[in-house]
Amino acid sequence: MEESRLRDDICRWGASLFNRGYTAGSSGNLSARLPDGFLVTPTNSCLGFLEPSRLTKLDTAGRLVSGDPPTKEVPLHMAFYEARPEAGAVVHLHSTFATALSCLADTDPEDALPPITPYMVMRVGRVPVIPYTHPGSADVKPLILARAAEHPAVLLANHGPVVSGKSFEAAVFAAEELEETAKLVLLTRGLPQRHLPSDVVSELRRRFGS
Template sequence: MNEDAIRADIVRWGKSFFERGLTAGSSGNISARVEDGFITTPTNSCLGFLKPERLSKLDVEGNHISGDPPTKEIPLHFAFYEGRQCGAVIHLHSTYATALSCLSDIDRRDALPPITPYVVMRVGKVPLVPYTRPGSTAIKPLVASIVANSSAALLENHGPVVSGLTVEAAAFAIEELEEAAKLALLTRGMQVRHLPPEAVADLDATFKLR
């Protein structure tokens, strides 16, 4: 996919997220790998009103070369690009996943239990990454410690982040994460039937997300 198409994808998905209430105000950020670097949403921009020509462009080292100034969450995005073979990274402040990230008693190794096959197929394990100030480079080693086995994470008291081969794949995954978080919170305190380990292993082997 060429750069113009990737820019259009970022704008399209940003608008969709905003209009469906998956991110509010100037929260959330999207990035994608292009042949000679990366395209990201600008800092303090609303995902509902992005312009393709104003998206930020970075070189392969992360230096800003054109467009508006990039999101401050570049260290978070680059931690995924440096640790996984991925083409896009999306970070939102979606309600249910963010609420889940604020709970003190969730499993830090995998904050989302295997409630449905699709959360296993599209998201996989979702570790909880310790809190850092938004935009801090301190996030990089924390993400580096989990990305080999996880394409997504919950940032403590902050929200979800997901990587994917394309913007669309990452979008589908972060939407699935949000829905699974909603189910996890709605069924909290109930007797929930999770997928058994053999079903999770079968999904892992079949879809090879990790």
């Protein structure tokens, strides 16, 4: 996809996520891979009011090329791109239900979201919880590198979800699916949940390859 189109898409989807309450204020950040580097949302920017010309452009090593200064969360984005060469985009939100799940002490650190819907399995897969690091800390990079090769999405403990996708649209759709599944998990908390059988989960993973 040409760079100008991708810049427009980042701003359009950013506004959509903000307007629907998936992230608030200046929280959350987005990125996309280019042939010669990456586009990233600027530091302290609101996803609802992004401007294509002001998006940050980084080279393949993560150094600033043009645009406003980048989000402080560049290390977590770069970790996903390094671990997943097929990743075309990364979406990090502070969406309410996924973030709530990341704050619960009994959330399974190996798989935060049980397989209660097929679309969660198809679009997201298993979601491990990454131990807490300060926002923007480079300490998060080795923690993500250790998990991201096998997992396209993670929950940052006490922070929120990070989701990768082959395209920007795919990453957004997966982030939305993760948030909606977290909502279902919390709404049914304490009730007798019915999970998808393991053979169904295996078949979904084989066919759709999240």
